[in-house]
Amino acid sequence: MYCEALGEPTQEKNSLDFTQRIERKLAEYDASQSALKRWLFEIVSWCMSLVCMVAVVGIYVYLKGQPISASKSGILLTTANVLGKIASAALIVPTSEALGQLKWNWFNSAKAMWDFEIFDKATRGPWGAAMLLFRTRGRSLAALGALLVILLLAIDTFFQQVVELPERWSREEVSSKIPRTEWYNPGVEKEFRGGFPIASNNPDLFHIVEKFSYGNGTQPIQVGNGSQPEIPLTCPTSKCTWPVYETLGVCSQCADISSYLTYACLTSKIDWLSSLPGGFTAEEKYPNGTMCGYFLNSTSEHPVLMSGRLMDANESTPAESLLMRTLPLTHLTTREPLYGNGSVLFKHMRNTIVDVLIVSAVNASMETVHRRIPPAAQECVLYWCVKTIKSTYDFGKYEENISETHFNSTAGPFPWLAFPYVDEMGSGTDIFYMQDIVVDGRTSDGRNISGYGTSNTTAYKVIQSFIDIFPSFATTTAATIDPTLRYKLSREGLAYNRQLRFNPWISPYIVPRHLERLAIAMTNVIRSAPGHTMLQGDAFSRETYVAIHWEWLAFPFLLLILSLVFLVLTIVKTSGDGSLGIWKTSAMPALIYSLPPDETQGQFTSSATWSSGKGAPKKTRIKLLPNMGWRVSGQSHLSRSPRLPSGERVPRGWI
Incomplete structure (x- = not known):
């Protein structure tokens, strides 16, 4: 894998654009020795979801029984709807990030290579989460994260059911x-x-x-x-x-x-x-x-x-x-x-x-x-x-x-x-x-x-x-x-x-x-x-007035509590993985640690590798060793760093 530099090398800070600087800053926090800093972004996201839900409850308390025609009622209902969306979106961040970290923790021991794909899909949607839930049979902490990813799909529906706009008779000033x-x-x-x-x-x-x-x-x-x-x-x-x-x-x-x-x-x-x-x-x-x-x-x-x-x-x-x-x-x-x-x-x-x-x-x-x-x-x-x-x-x-x-x-x-x-x-x-x-x-x-x-x-x-x-x-x-x-x-x-x-x-x-x-x-x-x-x-x-059905908020707050529990348990479980690193959902380890040597990589590039018929390869297990890279079942030697193809020189502007 090569990295291309655009133009002549300059100072490192100037060579990174705004988004790259943000990612680098987050990486610095992930590499911190403080657990609070390593998980600061996820904690802030969870707190943002909490604040939004509390704000939604406050708005509903104010609007309960109010006519929809009253001043600010329409604006506040829209605001509550937006806050509900933000709350549900903010809960996805700590859940998916914690689930991503559990992926690297999962490969501390030899696991099937397909688990990598299942974990990766679980951090991105309900289908992968359902596959992971079935794969772990609910016996792993990652199963809780997969369940949360699935349940978070329904949180918007429950927010929508909280508010009802029935009609009632209102006394007029005329007699x-x-x-x-x-x-x-x-x-x-x-x-x-x-x-x-x-x-x-x-x-x-x-x-x-x-x-x-x-x-x-x-x-x-x-x-x-x-x-x-x-x-x-x-x-x-x-x-x-x-x-x-x-x-x-x-x-x-x-x-x-x-x-x-x-x-x-x-x-x-x-x-x-x-x-x-x-x-x-x-x-x-x-x-x-x-x-x-x-x-x-x-x-x-x-x-x-x-x-x-x-x-x-x-x-x-x-x-x-x-x-x-x-x-x-x-x-x-x-x-x-x-x-x-x-x-x-x-x-x-x-x-x-x-x-x-x-x-x-x-x-x-x-x-x-x-x-x-x-x-x-x-x-x-x-x-x-x-x-x-x-x-x-x-x-x-x-x-x-x-x-x-x-x-x-x-x-x-x-x-x-x-x-x-x-x-x-x-x-x-x-x-x-x-x-x-x-x-x-x-x-x-x-x-x-x-x-x-x-x-x-x-x-x-x-x-x-x-x-x-x-x-x-x-x-x-x-x-x-x-x-x-x-x-x-x-x-x-x-x-x-x-x-x-x-x-x-x-x-x-x-x-x-x-x-x-x-x-x-x-x-x-x-x-x-x-x-x-x-x-x-x-x-x-x-x-038309605003009627509030508080029972529908039980599900969002339950997910809020479960997300916090999942995040805390993940922090505790991965706190001893200092050598492995806090990568979460990052794809960097896949770039940094390539599969060991050429013959191992080659066996996964042929079409027969993905065949399920006769002659398909046996189940391959992999294990991530932080100081040595990926270890593949059946290979006795490791590659410590990427190698360039023989006879090729590094072109100007490549590292």
């Missing part, structure tokens, strides 16, 4: 608003006829009641598994919440009254035929007839057929059948209460909007009437109440949970007064609702409820919205004919009949659920009326 009503005052104008005030409907609530009287009611706009709000709330973001609040509204209840019905065949006044006229005086003209079915008060002077059929004079041929009847427990004309105070099972409720009996033949079938199958019979009430509500709004979907309801259950006089009159315009009845609606109480958490309600005038207008549908009847004359609804009985003249595509009061439809939906719709109207107040709540938006 949300939701309506609630304490005193309902819709401000409806009064109507007069001939200078006298007349009963009129609440137009807002009347349209809601009408939709539920003759169909399936209002249908909210569906959003996913929920629906859009039907109240004028304000949510400036995609999610809003409000504290628990109270509002005036309408509630509903239903209870079974089947035990109050009795099957019988009786002759009595017939008021349910579809051909009968309406009006306050029509009852006087209703015919008598024989009916078989389920009666209310069957043993009284005025039994009421709730579900049954009409018999002809001979009681042999069935005629028109009554499939459904709604019977309000307040007289339509005089507003006198029926059954005591106008209720059967809800006598404790004061100022109800409507208290009605709803009886329907099973499956609205004429056959079930003829077979005397008991009908579905319920008493249902709509009443003023105060609802305790928890509301949420999430991506267009509004949900509310009613945790409590309060209503007026105090005893008091019946609220209706009626006075018959006769004047030049005819006869009639003056009807007055005498009481304001007042609901007081206390919530389960101790908050007072007071000042909730509405005026007697408003209450009267709301009650008027139901006189068209309560009372009403559904009848049929044949099983193949759809039931005919007879309604608007308070109106004079011919009967009002209607065939409904959807009759919510007749089986198999669920009346309690229908009334519950009606109560919610009425509550929404009350909360949306003029005079409501807006309750402020919180508005939230999605933000």
Whole structure:
């Protein structure tokens, strides 16, 4: 091997460029008698990895729980990523250098020549490290170094798993608003006829009641598994919440009254035929007839057929059948209460909007009437109440949970007064609702409820919205004919009949659920009326924040500790190799100590040397003697220094 000098020889210091001077300086440290100096570069590299990992931990401690949009968050995450790369790269240096030194220590004794190649590859990558691990079978200190080289491949992956960027809801400075009503005052104008005030409907609530009287009611706009709000709330973001609040509204209840019905065949006044006229005086003209079915008060002077059929004079041929009847427990004309105070099972409720009996033949079938199958019979009430509500709004979907309801259950006089009159315009009845609606109480958490309600005038207008549908009847004359609804009985003249595509009061439809939906719709109207107040709540938006999974740092710190252990053990093990030298991963020994003599070198230059077939050379062992060079198995003499080919002179500029 020859070394070429560029140009004429000058001072040695000037003949070396910058990189060569660095390598020479490192070689001086490697040749030092101090173990600290010999391994200073590796110790500094390990310390650099330690500092970087500690810095990464400090950055993550600072960033934990911080929004990614916060100042410096992005820069710090990038910095932590860079420091993680530096930490993993810095760990490779002491590991590979210590493994390289163990290579020369390995050849202090005679070893297979191929071990040199395996050790050399182990310092350069995982494939050689895996080969060395298999070669040593894990019984050598070098096996620990090879294992570290393999494990260091995964350290970046573990650093990346430490940080997660999930999303969470963040409270915004702007607030949300939701309506609630304490005193309902819709401000409806009064109507007069001939200078006298007349009963009129609440137009807002009347349209809601009408939709539920003759169909399936209002249908909210569906959003996913929920629906859009039907109240004028304000949510400036995609999610809003409000504290628990109270509002005036309408509630509903239903209870079974089947035990109050009795099957019988009786002759009595017939008021349910579809051909009968309406009006306050029509009852006087209703015919008598024989009916078989389920009666209310069957043993009284005025039994009421709730579900049954009409018999002809001979009681042999069935005629028109009554499939459904709604019977309000307040007289339509005089507003006198029926059954005591106008209720059967809800006598404790004061100022109800409507208290009605709803009886329907099973499956609205004429056959079930003829077979005397008991009908579905319920008493249902709509009443003023105060609802305790928890509301949420999430991506267009509004949900509310009613945790409590309060209503007026105090005893008091019946609220209706009626006075018959006769004047030049005819006869009639003056009807007055005498009481304001007042609901007081206390919530389960101790908050007072007071000042909730509405005026007697408003209450009267709301009650008027139901006189068209309560009372009403559904009848049929044949099983193949759809039931005919007879309604608007308070109106004079011919009967009002209607065939409904959807009759919510007749089986198999669920009346309690229908009334519950009606109560919610009425509550929404009350909360949306003029005079409501807006309750402020919180508005939230999605933000990305930094979540730290500390467990993923266990692996990098474990490698950091193992690298230190491997480095220290290597220093201790090689500290007695003073004559051998601290070469680490340097290739200089391969240049300085050539294989002994020419005939030995020649046997490794032929192609047969690397053949694995027949005639391949036997396993060759080599041993490094610091003062004598390489010793090859089967050779009895050594070469102390390189020799030039015979007959050649050293050219000018070569050493």
